[in-house]
Structures are given as C-alpha cells and as structure tokens.
Amino acid sequence: QLQLQESGPGLVKSSETLSLICTVSGDSIRSSPYFWGWIRQSPGKGLEWIGSIDDRGNIYYNPSLKSRLTISMDRSKNQVSLELSAVTAADTARYFCARDGRQFQLLFEFDHWGQGTLVTVTS
Amino acid sequence: QSVLTQPPSASGTPGQRVTISCSGSSSNIESHTVNWFQQLPGTAPKLLIYGNDQRPSGVPDRFSASKSGTSASLAISGLQSEDESDYYCAAWDDSLNDYLFGAGTKVTVL
Numbered sequence: 001q002l003q004l005q006e007s008g009p010g011l012v013k014s015s016e017t018l019s020l021i022c023t024v025s026g027d028s029i030r031s032s033p034y035f036w037g038w039i040r041q042s043p044g045k046g047l048e049w050i051g052s053i054d055d056r057g058n059i060y061y062n063p064s065l066k067s068r069l070t071i072s073m074d075r076s077k078n079q080v081s082l083e084l085s086a087v088t089a090a091d092t093a094r095y096f097c098a099r100d101g102r103q104f105q106l107l108f109e110f111d112h113w114g115q116g117t118l119v120t121v122t123s
Numbered sequence: 124q125s126v127l128t129q130p131p132s133a134s135g136t137p138g139q140r141v142t143i144s145c146s147g148s149s150s151n152i153e154s155h156t157v158n159w160f161q162q163l164p165g166t167a168p169k170l171l172i173y174g175n176d177q178r179p180s181g182v183p184d185r186f187s188a189s190k191s192g193t194s195a196s197l198a199i200s201g202l203q204s205e206d207e208s209d210y211y212c213a214a215w216d217d218s219l220n221d222y223l224f225g226a227g228t229k230v231t232v233l
Binding site: 039046047048049062063064096098101102107108109110111113114115116 | 125156158160166167168169170173174179211213215219220221222223224225226227
C-alpha cells in the first residue's frame with residue numbers, strides 16, 4: 001500500500017531555508033511513471049500547488065515560488081525533497097506531498113497524499 | 124481572490140442534492156481538465172473527481188461532476204452527514220503557468 005510521509009523542522013526562522021522530505025513507501029520512485037508533487041495550505045486557507053517532479057528529470061515549479069524553490073529526488077532513499085529559501089511568515093503552512101495518479105502525465109490527479117507537516121516561520 | 128471562483132459555503136439536509144459551482148476562464152477550465160478534492164477537517168485532501176467527471180475507485184456515485192465552457196460543477200446527491208467537508212476545484216492555467224485551486228466551498232449538512 002502506497003504511503004507518503006512528510007518530515008522536517010516545524011519551526012524555521014525568517015529569511016532562512018525551509019527543507020522538507022517526503023518518504024515514499026509501498027512503491028519505488030526510481031523509474032516510477034508518476035509525478036510527485038508538493039502542495040501547501042496556509043492556516044485556515046486554501047490549497048497552493050508548489051511543484052512537481054518525476055524520475056525522468058522533469059520538474060515543474062509554481063512561478064510565484066520558482067526563484068526560491070528546489071525540488072529534488074533521492075532515489076536511493078525513496079524520497080522527494082523540497083527546499084524553499086528566504087522564507088517569510090507568508091510561507092507558514094501545512095506542507096503536503098502527493099502522488100499524481102496518471103502515469104507519465106502531469107495532470108495533478110493527486111490520488112495519494114501524506115498527512116502533511118506544519119511549518120511555522122518565526123521572526 | 125482566487126482565479127477559480129467557488130461559493131464559500133453550501134448546505135443541505137440529509138438526502139438533498141447540493142451543487143457547488145467553480146467558475147474560471149478560457150485559460151483554465153475551458154482549456155484543461157478539472158479535478159475536485161474533498162478535505163475533511165484536520166485531514167489531507169482526497170481526490171474526489173478527476174478528468175472533469177471521473178470518480179476514483181471507492182468514491183460513491185453520489186458524487187458527480189461536469190464541465191461546460193469556463194465553468195465546472197460538483198453535485199452531491201443523497202447528502203449524508205459524512206459529506207460535511209471542504210471541497211476544492213482545481214485546474215491548470217495557461218496564462219499563469221500554474222495549477223490553481225479554488226478557495227474552497229464548505230458544505231454543511233443541516
């Protein structure tokens with residue numbers, strides 16, 4: 001059964017870099033036909049797509065975050081990573097990783113989600 | 124204000140039919156497929172509808188969706204108490220080069 005688990009520091013200081021890991025179990029991301037995405041949700045607010053990555057070197061970023069964002073894969077650890085630099089209070093959110101359910105296509109049909117991890121940016 | 128516009132709330136009594144609208148434009152809904160997500164309180168979103176009107180396995184057929192032009196809609200028929208949740212429409216936008224979510228609609232079962 002596919003499971004995704006986000007992990008990382010719950011508190012990040014303003015202007016520093018937020019680093020999160022999504023550990024995938026029940027499937028191998030190496031040579032996987034799927035995209036893996038990051039989505040966040042600010043407290044009490046809606047959802048925002050951050051970016052998506054697949055094992056063929058395709059990476060897509062939210063344009064509003066692109067200048068501060070790096071998404072990568074560690075195939076040996078079956079993990080997808082997110083780094084967001086120069087964070088501000090506006091980056092305080094619950095961060096989710098999710099699998100895009102359509103093979104070989106970026107359709108954002110996120111059919112498996114992690115439980116999310118809350119990141120608070122402090123001053 | 125979201126590019127994809129949803130009503131903030133909707134409600135109905137058990138057994139009723141509730142419809143949620145999602146209004147967009149030619150650069151998003153009209154040009155790309157719409158997905159719908161359900162988010163129960165304190166949980167991760169769940170894919171409810173993909174490809175405009177397709178239900179993943181396990182989603183009851185009480186949930187249906189459609190798309191016409193620049194708008195999409197989600198219908199819940201035979202409303203049940205467990206349907207009380209937030210519902211989000213989503214679609215890619217060519218102008219923004221971004222995957223957009225609506226602001227969400229909170230469904231209350233009266």
